[in-house]
Amino acid sequence: MTKLMHVNCGTLRVPSFPTVVCHCLALQDDGGVVLIDAGIGLLDVQQPTDRLGTELIEAAGFQLNAHDTAIARLEAMGISCEQVRHIVLTHADPDHAGGLADFPEATVHIAAEELANLRSGHPRYVAAQFDHGPRWQTHDDSESTDWFGIPSRRLDCTCQAEVLLVPLPGHTAGHCGVAIGQDGKWLLHVGDAYYLKAELDDPNHPAGQLAAMRADDDNLRQSSLGTLRRLRDNHADTIEMIGYHDITELPAECIDWDESVPSEPA
Numbered sequence: 001m002t003k004l005m006h007v008n009c010g011t012l013r014v015p016s017f018p019t020v021v022c023h024c025l026a027l028q029d030d031g032g033v034v035l036i037d038a039g040i041g042l043l044d045v046q047q048p049t050d051r052l053g054t055e056l057i058e059a060a061g062f063q064l065n066a067h068d069t070a071i072a073r074l075e076a077m078g079i080s081c082e083q084v085r086h087i088v089l090t091h092a093d094p095d096h097a098g099g100l101a102d103f104p105e106a107t108v109h110i111a112a113e114e115l116a117n118l119r120s121g122h123p124r125y126v127a128a129q130f131d132h133g134p135r136w137q138t139h140d141d142s143e144s145t146d147w148f149g150i151p152s153r154r155l156d157c158t159c160q161a162e163v164l165l166v167p168l169p170g171h172t173a174g175h176c177g178v179a180i181g182q183d184g185k186w187l188l189h190v191g192d193a194y195y196l197k198a199e200l201d202d203p204n205h206p207a208g209q210l211a212a213m214r215a216d217d218d219n220l221r222q223s224s225l226g227t228l229r230r231l232r233d234n235h236a237d238t239i240e241m242i243g244y245h246d247i248t249e250l251p252a253e254c255i256d257w258d259e260s261v262p263s264e265p266a
């Protein structure tokens with residue numbers, strides 16, 4: 001049985017918006033630990049202006065705290081860097097990929113389309129976060145397997161639970177969700193397919209408008225949201241769904257600050 005842990009690996013605060021989190025997952029069993037998304041990294045915290053730049057830090061509202069990184073969170077849970085053998089990335093945006101450098105020996109699973117988008121020099125990505133040379137393992141649609149009607153990609157990551165990359169493109173060209181299956185039930189981490197779950201019910205949600213601006217392809221993003229609505233409406237008994245940024249989807253015990261105290265305006 002694979003133990004599934006929720007881990008907050010970064011916090012983002014923009015004035016007059018709700019605090020958002022970087023909701024990663026850690027899967028642990030005899031085969032080691034698989035990390036789903038890598039959050040903000042220690043180097044981002046230590047060299048923020050060199051790595052991320054002031055403009056991005058202010059626009060995204062990065063809170064730069066060493067304890068708010070995957071490596072520190074896992075260490076606090078008794079998990080060492082060496083135990084993390086695999087990292088699965090939903091996509092390579094800076095709030096998801098910063099922690100990769102803290103686990104240089106891990107195999108990093110990513111959709112082939114996403115790695116191509118990153119290597120194209122697209123300005124949304126932070127090149128310095130990949131300077132250490134991640135051990136990429138790409139997955140393309142030639143390894144498709146049907147997952148609830150979606151051609152998905154099964155990963156071999158020495159984990160007893162099933163782990164699949166589920167293409168949900170639009171936010172970025174190769175953006176994927178990650179489905180984790182065990183005992184006939186699935187947890188689908190949707191990454192940034194929505195920022196806030198309320199977007200599934202409200203097509204005009206302000207977070208959706210921000211997402212539209214940030215999308216590589218907004219038509220594809222809308223179609224991926226439609227896919228999530230279909231899964232929720234037809235398979236709610238089998239599939240639980242969580243996103244990366246919605247603080248209401250992060251278990252309360254992962255929130256180690258007082259959210260009722262307003263932060264200083266930036």
Ligand SMILES: [Zn+2]
Pocket residue numbers: 093095096192244245
């Ligand atoms: Zn994000």
